[in-house]
Amino acid sequence: MPPKGKAAQKPKAGSSAAATKSPAATPAAPLSTKSTKATPDQQQPQSSTVAEKSKHNFTLCHPFEDLTGKNSLSALPTQADQLVWFASRLVTRLPVRSIGAKGQKDLWKTVNDHSLPPRGFNIRKHQKRQQQHKTADSRGRDIGEYSTKEWELRQEKRVTLSCLQLQSQRFRELRDRQKRGFVDSQTGDTVLVTDSEYLEEKQRRREMDRLKKELYGTQGMGRQGKLALDPEWDDVVPIVVEDPENALAAIAYSPDYAEAMSYLRAVMNSKEYSPRCLKLTEYIINLNPAHYTVWLFRAANIFALKLPILDEITWLNQIALENLKNYQIWHHRHLLVENYYPSISSDPAALSAFAASEREFLTQILAEDTKNYHVWSYRSWLVGKLGTWFNPEELKSTEDLIDQDVRNNSAWSHRFYLVFSDPENCTPGDKYAATEADPKVPGQIVDREVGYAEGKIRLAPQNQSGWNYLRGVLVKGGRELKSVQSFAEEFVMGLGEEGEGGEGEGTGEEVKSSHALDLLAEIYKEQGEKQKADLCLRRLVEKWDRIRGGYWQWRRDGLGLGEVAA
Amino acid sequence: MSRSMWRRVQHPMDKHCSRYHSVTILPISGSCLSTGRLDLDGGAALQPQSGYIRSSTGNGGSTSVLAWDFNRTQLKTDHLSMTDTFQQLPEVLKLATSAHVKYIQSLDTRKDEYDYWLTEHLRLNGVYWGLTALYLLGVPEGLPRSETIDFVLSCQHESGGFGAAPGHDAHMLSTVSAVQILAMVDAFGELESRGKGKAQVGKYIANLQNRQTGTFAGDEWGEEDTRFLYGAFNALSLLGLMHLIDVDKAVDYVAACANFDGGYGVSPGAESHSGQIFTCVASLTIAKRQDLIDKERLGKWLSERQLANGGLNGRPEKKEDVCYSWWVLSSLEMIGKTHWIDRDKLINFILQCQDTEKGGISDRPGDMVDVWHTLFGITGLSLLGYPGLELVDEVYCLPKSTITRIFGP
Secondary structure, three states: OOOOOOOOOOOOOOOOHHHHOOHHHOOOOOOOOOHHHHOOOOOOOOOOOHHHHHHHHHHHHOOOOOOOOOOOHHHOOOHHHHHHHHHHHHHHHOOHHHOOHHHHHHHHHHHHHHOOOOOOOOHHHHHHHHHHOOOEOOOOOEHHHOOHHHHHHHHHHHHHHHHHHHHHHHHHHHHHHHHHOOEOOOOOOEOOOOHHHHHHHHHHHHHHHHHHHHHHOOOOOOOOOHHHHOHHHOOOOOOOOOOOOOOOOOOOOOHHHHHHHHHHHHHHHOOOOOHHHHHHHHHHHHHOOOOHHHHHHHHHHHHHHOOOHHHHHHHHHHHHHHOOOOHHHHHHHHHHHHHHHHHHOOOHHHHHHHHHHHHHHHHHHHHHOOOOHHHHHHHHHHHHHHOOOOOHHHHHHHHHHHHHOOOOHHHHHHHHHHHHHOOOOOOOOOOOOOOOOOOOOOHHHHHHHHHHHHHHHHHOOOOHHHHHHHHHHHHHOOOOHHHHHHHHHOOEEOOOOEOOOOOOEOOOOEEOOHHHHHHHHHHHHHHOOHHHHHHHHHHHHHHHOHHHHHHHHHHHHHHOOOOOOO | OOEEEEEEOOOOOOOOOOOEEEEEEOOOOHHHHHHOOOOOOOOOOOOOOOEEEEOOOOOOOEEEEEEEEOOOOEEEEEEEEHHHHHHOOOHHHOOOHHHHHHHHHHHHOOOHHHOOOOOHHHHHHHHHHHHHHHHHOOOHHHOOHHHHHHHHHHOEOOOOOEEOOOOOOEOHHHHHHHHHHHHHOOOHHHHHHOOOOHHHHHHHHHHOEOOOOOOEEOOOOOOEOHHHHHHHHHHHHHHOOHHHOOHHHHHHHHHHOEOOOOOEOOOOOOOOOHHHHHHHHHHHHHOOOHHHOOHHHHHHHHHOOEOOOOOEEOOOOOOEOOOHHHHHHHHHHHOOOHHHOOHHHHHHHHHHOEOOOOOOEEOOOOOOEEHHHHHHHHHHHHHOOOOOOOOEOOOOOOEHHHHHHHHOO
16 A cells, blocks of 8 residues: 555655656656755645555656656766666666676666665556556545545544454454353353353444445445344354356345245254244344245244244234235244143133133134135134134124124135034034035024024125025025015015116016015026026016026026027 | 216227217225326227126137217127227237247347246246146147156155255245146146156155144144145145045134135234135135135125226235236136226226236236236236137146146136
């Protein structure tokens, strides 16, 4: 590094006006004048930049060097000058003893007369060195343009950085000694790295990172990821997977995520199960909750470390509320419950407490998204696992949801499952499928359900869920459809009739539910009243549910009434 | 409960005079009123004022159309060729094929807006979606074949299974995507020579079956879902290795998932959902056990998925979404009841969901596009016989040409 910044303070010969200019600026400067060396020192003006000072120093130390190469022998004015120049070259580049004795005598005389520097100056090395050191700071500003003050500030930062690096090194040594179980020679205690020292180290690294970024920018020596700065992860070598240049379907990761993933690969490879791995999984889940491998690794950690499942469930609840459309969360919960169940299966109090806490959370999350399929399928699985079909709270909770939104098909479906999979009321196991009648179901249950469905249908006659449920209940209970004929007829009035003004067929109709028409068509067909059935279906095709015309027409064909014109 | 409205109509494409139409609006479902569109037409191009029933002979050629004109309650027969119908549409309602191809091809560059969809755990699946869409759009060379094969094989593990990306653990879903991609590009030979071989893949899948219940897990951690069951059937039948698993037990499990409303859920007792219905019906179709399906009940339930704006939803009282134009439609196709929905309305809906400038299809009109919905919108259109698209196989979600090549005509 060429000396910088020292020339201003040093009283040195050659600070005249001639010396402030570089040799290149004065191509024909007479070199043999001694004035360049003998003039008294002059303080550099404070506003001069580092580059200028550097050059100034250089000319002082190497008065006869010419970096630009413009000076040549022929440019020098007098022969005496040329001789001096030649001598300066000779003394630095040649083994002087190879010249004869007389030549040496002359040479040394010239050197002493003109105070030529005898030490060699390798210009190529100098230029290479110049290139190696960054001449631009982190913001792209040329360091040569710095003023003295700025330069001093920068040097201070570099010194601070070095000190911090020393301290960090000391921390690492201390930790290494702790790992090996060293004993402190003075106090006799084993070496211990305290928590406060850990924290200090973390802060120190952040500070170092910041300084490096300020001094040298983000390339190379610059910013590192959060985990690389964390002393806890020092011993883990991350497995970095880089996409090849023209990778198919390449992915744009954020650097934090990429770094976290490379650490995850490393610990999964080494099958490490520890608190820091748990923290890492939590960090990655916050970045990308849909990554299924990290969930599985988290589960493995929890089971290996034998952490309390209920705490994990509490944490999971928070994540579930933030990520409503996530499969993995619910499968994770499934795994946790599978693991937890054996410990409470024989304790009815614990079972009911757990069921109650789960129900509370499910109610909370369903308030956010009432029809979330993952939540509902987990709920029905949980009911089966814990055996809470008969629990009135469960049924009431489902009823509440139907009350809030009678169109919630998930709630209806769950109710069907609760009522008709309850081992008290039904044949357990899969002897009778959901679509088959089950003789064990008590008549009063069927009545109750039919009544419930009818009540809810009246609130929203066009809602499919209620009608599907009603039908399902009748099938399950082995009832005939015609038992609800009068109920269905409540919704259809004056089918096919003309209105008072005689405006044409159908204008006198009042149909509150196309599903009622559908059911009536089926009932009439069962009873052999084919014309009535055909009327219902025809009105569905023409008016009440045109978009499904193909289906209604197929039903009409199935009546066997022959070709019909509308 | 009905309202009649008389509106004067001028269709922008109509060269003829406007006609007066009587329209009856029915509050069949809440969304009918909210869409606001009355679907009135002045010419033959858009039909919706009358109901149309198409016979299922369509493969892009001409189909006969029975048009019911309700004002006059007469039966009219119009022979309209599908191509004519759709060529008369304005630009915005045609399929922007070249834009979609460009969109899919651009997915393999690093772009922020696709971050969410091309996340690491979906990368191989994303390639499958993109490639199938390109095949159906008639541009099979859109993604480079050898690079695709290299990428797919780089995701394979010792066990035979495939991960979602190189370095990822093997999982059923990515394994199935890998097998589907290799089937499409006809690379089972490369799987034998450079990969771990078909038998190893079959072994990996077969090991994921729960031999007590018959269902399949996604990976060694055991999440069970009928999606994985369908995936196993799909991949193993393509590889010709169905004998490795207990098909009957799996079929019993699927049958147990049948619900009181005719649909199927993710596991016995779970709510019926169109996606799960597709997996169950397709599994039963591959196992040649469609006799277990109550086709009328199921077809009715599926036909109820169509909303007044033509789109399909996944469950009662939910919003429409383009991807259900695959799950619901292919299920209907498999049980032979596609004519139970209004196909033109659905085509219109899908076409409205596309971004004709930048390409891609979104879940409903106006939302952000992504490759998942692009694929399923295109498969939906292909099933409905939209001209210019390759035929898609409703069971495997692969081009029909691939299926004929593997199984014979």
